[in-house]
Amino acid sequence: MAWQILAMWAVVMATIVWFVRDERRLLANAAMAQAAYYYSRAPQYRYQSSEPETPPAPPKPVSRTGGLTPTQREFLQAFAQTY
Numbered sequence: 001m002a003w004q005i006l007a008m009w010a011v012v013m014a015t016i017v018w019f020v021r022d023e024r025r026l027l028a029n030a031a032m033a034q035a036a037y038y039y040s041r042a043p044q045y046r047y048q049s050s051e052p053e054t055p056p057a058p059p060k061p062v063s064r065t066g067g068l069t070p071t072q073r074e075f076l077q078a079f080a081q082t083y
Contacts, residue, residue: 068076
């Protein structure tokens with residue numbers, strides 16, 4: 001008698017597990033079908049700006065002065081003489 005009750009509970013638990021797994025699979029398949037639908041018709045659902053896109057401005061060139069300033073030269077000469 002006890003083994004019959006245990007067998008019934010085993011069948012019930014297996015059925016519940018089977019049902020839950022099948023429902024998850026159905027939801028995953030539905031989500032994949034919806035993603036495939038939006039993927040195939042992507043340009044219709046993408047945001048399109050009404051303003052034309054402007055290219056970024058080119059970076060400004062770095063101007064080089066060509067060396068040390070007179071004040072920097074004087075400092076380095078004085079520093080070299082002390083050490």
